[in-house]
Amino acid sequence: MNNTNIPESVFVKAAAEYGTPLWIYDRATIEQRIKEVQVFDHVRFAQKACPNLSVVALARKCGCVVDAVSAGEIVRALKAGFKGGIEKGKTPEIVYTADILDRDALELVKQYNIPVNVGSPDMIQQLADAGVKNELTIRVNPGFGHGHSRKTNTGGDLSKHGVWHEQIKDCIKLAQQNGMWITGLHMHIGSGTDFEHLAQVCDAIIDAARPFGSHLRTISAGGGLPIEYHEENKGTRIDLKKYYELWNNARNRIKETVGHDVALEVEPGRYLVAESGFLVAEIRAVKKQGNNTFYLVDAGFTDLVRPSFYGSYHQISVIARDGRPLTETVDAVVGGPLCESGDVFTQEEGGFVVTRKLPKAQVGDLLVLHDAGAYGAAMSSNYNSRRYAAEVMLSNGELKVVRERQTFEQMMQNDRVIDF
Numbered sequence: 001m002n003n004t005n006i007p008e009s010v011f012v013k014a015a016a017e018y019g020t021p022l023w024i025y026d027r028a029t030i031e032q033r034i035k036e037v038q039v040f041d042h043v044r045f046a047q048k049a050c051p052n053l054s055v056v057a058l059a060r061k062c063g064c065v066v067d068a069v070s071a072g073e074i075v076r077a078l079k080a081g082f083k084g085g086i087e088k089g090k091t092p093e094i095v096y097t098a099d100i101l102d103r104d105a106l107e108l109v110k111q112y113n114i115p116v117n118v119g120s121p122d123m124i125q126q127l128a129d130a131g132v133k134n135e136l137t138i139r140v141n142p143g144f145g146h147g148h149s150r151k152t153n154t155g156g157d158l159s160k161h162g163v164w165h166e167q168i169k170d171c172i173k174l175a176q177q178n179g180m181w182i183t184g185l186h187m188h189i190g191s192g193t194d195f196e197h198l199a200q201v202c203d204a205i206i207d208a209a210r211p212f213g214s215h216l217r218t219i220s221a222g223g224g225l226p227i228e229y230h231e232e233n234k235g236t237r238i239d240l241k242k243y244y245e246l247w248n249n250a251r252n253r254i255k256e257t258v259g260h261d262v263a264l265e266v267e268p269g270r271y272l273v274a275e276s277g278f279l280v281a282e283i284r285a286v287k288k289q290g291n292n293t294f295y296l297v298d299a300g301f302t303d304l305v306r307p308s309f310y311g312s313y314h315q316i317s318v319i320a321r322d323g324r325p326l327t328e329t330v331d332a333v334v335g336g337p338l339c340e341s342g343d344v345f346t347q348e349e350g351g352f353v354v355t356r357k358l359p360k361a362q363v364g365d366l367l368v369l370h371d372a373g374a375y376g377a378a379m380s381s382n383y384n385s386r387r388y389a390a391e392v393m394l395s396n397g398e399l400k401v402v403r404e405r406q407t408f409e410q411m412m413q414n415d416r417v418i419d420f
């Protein structure tokens, strides 16, 4: 199996011990990626990518702060050891960034004194009405966006995210009228950044910073640091130095405007965890239909939805369980167990099913989907009453369970059968 430091024997052992489908995270990869991004003043882990408590706790141990996008993510962050609250001169450990403040989140924000990165004037008003007088940051929609698919574009007048750039002054005023200051500016412009586009984003944040004056203390580059999913491009990683320099230049320009130092934060999810994660499945059927070979595996879009949802590409490897050499290849479609035609891992955006050149496999072999640590387990569902798969972490050479496989009982525990 290429492009991973984990020996095949570990996948075979893990599948035998914990069953399939199974998520495996490699601790060393997460630590390495965090270190790389720590050129920024603060690395705020976007836990939505992989909210497993051990992963969030590992990010904390490595010096990250954390982003929470929901009441549930606030609870997870607290459970993983992060603290709520705002201390002068320190970056807050937890920041809440979402499109709305639902009532659960508002309650927790108030209870734990968690700063909010607002995405609409209504959020400012709701905080004021709830008696929360914290410092705020503001997520700005600069009027244009970017993304790895149409579903991940996060800017422009058809994007639901952020405060529209022409409303920044109104938000500053609204905050001030309610005794709050906006001290941070945040611009998450979609996942999958190219440098030409990024230069545009940096210009936009410099523009957006002008009305804040000396109150501004932090700018955040948001998330969106890409990774390379295609195995043939694996050698070409994003130039982090160049990425940082563009943002650092923007920060320095903003420093001149506001007249003091401004912290530069980044908020990656995918970059920190995607490459650490694998989804291991077992091939349960090998079928031939006309000229097409199908490998049907015991993982589906209830586990990894990215191919079905975005047409995302994930590298696929096959491991022969009986150790036989895999010399022959076939063009195969890889599908899952769900009663949905779209339950196919080899598809392109728009739902077009394609084949992939893969080793000739047989029932019982393992099929591994790579780079699945971000938005993998995080986006799983119980559809077709499929249980959430177990998650294990390879830590110092040992496999450790970080999430037990859901039991059937747990899956149904909140259902109630009414009296008919």
Ligand code: LLP
Pocket: 046, 049, 067, 097, 152, 188, 190, 191, 192, 222, 223, 224, 225, 267, 268, 269, 270, 271, 306, 374, 375
């Ligand atoms: N910050 C904010 C405000 C975000 O909305 C996101 C992602 C991130 C940070 C982290 O972005 P990253 O560095 O992971 O690209 N589920 C999709 C992507 C949607 C991401 C949503 N927000 C996927 O599977 O690619």
